[in-house]
Amino acid sequence: MRALTVSLGSRSYPVLVGRGLLNSPEALAEFLPGRQVLIVTNEVVAPLWLRHVRRSLDGLEVASVVLPDGEETKTLETLADVFDALAEHGFHRDCTVLALGGGVVGDLAGFAAACWHRGVACVQAPTTLLAQVDAAIGGKTAVNVTAGKNLVGAFHQPLCVLADISTLSTLGEREFRAGLGEVIKYGVGLDAGLFEWLEETLPALLERDPATLEETVYWCCALKSRIVVRDERESEGGQRALLNLGHSFAHAIESATGYGGWLHGEAVAAGLVMASRLAVDLGTLDGADAGRIEALIAAAGLPVAPPPVGSGLLREYMHRDKKIIAGRLRLVLPLGIGRSALRDDVPAPLLDACLAAADPR
Helix, strand or coil, X not given: CEEEEECCHHHCEEEEEECCHHHXXXXXXXXXXXXXXXXXXXXXXXXXXXXXXHHHCCCCEEEEEEECCCHHHCCHHHHHHHHHHHHHCCCCCCCEEEEEECHHHHHHHHHHHHHHXXXXXXXXXXXXXXXXXXXXXXXXXXXXXCCEEEEEEEECCCCXXXXXXXXXXXXXXXXXXXXXXXXXXXXHHCCHHHHHHHXXXXXXXHCCCHHHHHHHHHHHHHHHHHHHHHCCCCCCCCHHHHHHCCHHHHHHHHHHCCCCCCCHHHHHHHHHHHHHHHHHHHCCCCHHHHHHHHHHHHHCCCCCCCCCCCHHHHHHHHCCCCCCECCECCEEEEEECCEEEEECCCCHHHHHHHHHHHCCC
């Protein structure tokens, strides 16, 4: 097991990366403030891992709620199901909400914990690659609404994050590759060394070699943690915004396809390619670097272009994005492998041309 700390003063918490963590009573019980635990999971993860976590919590007052699977279920209606479970079992202010699943489960469980009794403890136990390297760390929680993705939510830091690499052995191939979209994002935007590591080790990653996976997850967690420590709540112009590289395009893709047509990591992958091409058009990224980015994404089996929804629809959703400040769309664009910057001055005609060029129709 490897550990790092997200140092936020009195609210600091550990991120543990290793194998067998969900079968470790010590790893779980250490971070529970009381005896009541609600496990929030979904219908895919529950048959695989719920019994392991329940066994590790033996002796405590444990209940669970099993939600439907999929991004399309990340709604206020599903959130109400979690509140109903907390109420049904009489859970108090010293309870813990434990998120056992991917990013959708983590968002729903974390948001519920932020709201129940105005804030109770949350533990994140991510079971997907995407959640382990990104979504479970940093305290962002949200649900989707008709107007757009993640527009309703709260910051609520967990008590700990348990990234059990063993869970990745049961992850579907499409979901696993989607997680690589977020992994590649870190390399493109923050760390050239990671990008080069991915170019070299991608075959081992795709084979899910445990040692390679553990190193990759830990590397990404360390990058995410450093950013969160410097800018916990994504202040205007702060470093946390750099984690949104490719995401303005990605969120538009997800919204336009109805939450579920494309997985988040797939949309991020296409968004990275679009952001890279836009940066080349702006003259801030070398074409050779853009080629390396697209080649790595393609080698990972991820899309390099958006679905055929039309550039107009993508533009519409981009301008509903929560990253708009004072009417100006803020985009994170790569400056080179391992470097990125926030831009709010991209000329509208250039963005329109980028969206039109990416339209596969």
